[in-house]
Amino acid sequence: MLVVMWKAIADLTIEDLIQAPVWELASSEAQDLVRPTSLKALSEYRNGPVHIALTSFRAAGGKKMIGFCSPAEPSGLDYV
Numbered sequence: 001m002l003v004v005m006w007k008a009i010a011d012l013t014i015e016d017l018i019q020a021p022v023w024e025l026a027s028s029e030a031q032d033l034v035r036p037t038s039l040k041a042l043s044e045y046r047n048g049p050v051h052i053a054l055t056s057f058r059a060a061g062g063k064k065m066i067g068f069c070s071p072a073e074p075s076g077l078d079y080v
Contacts, residue, residue, distance in 0.1 A: 006033040009052075014066055021054035025070060042071055 007016075009025070009032040017023075020036030027033075027050075034052060042053045052068040059065065 006035045008032070009034050012068070017054040017066070017068060023052050023068075025050045025052050 006026065012023070012034055016036070022037050022039035022042060023034040024037050025032060025034050037051065039051070042051055050070060052070045055067055055069045057065045057067060
């Protein structure tokens with residue numbers, strides 16, 4: 001049985017996101033926690049737990065950056 005530990009979202013690294021591209025998010029007044037999931041991608045808004053996913057961003061100046069986003073808005077990924 002695999003035991004998945006929660007970690008503070010502030011401690012999430014690019015290496016973590018590359019190993020597990022989708023993480024479940026749990027928020028509280030004290031802090032936001034994440035844990036890896038078996039999902040490989042998020043295609044649209046999902047009813048249920050909020051997730052964050054590995055995301056590639058391109059700045060207006062053309063610089064490419066890696067991070068994450070959370071498509072938790074039912075209006076679709078274009079809203080994110």
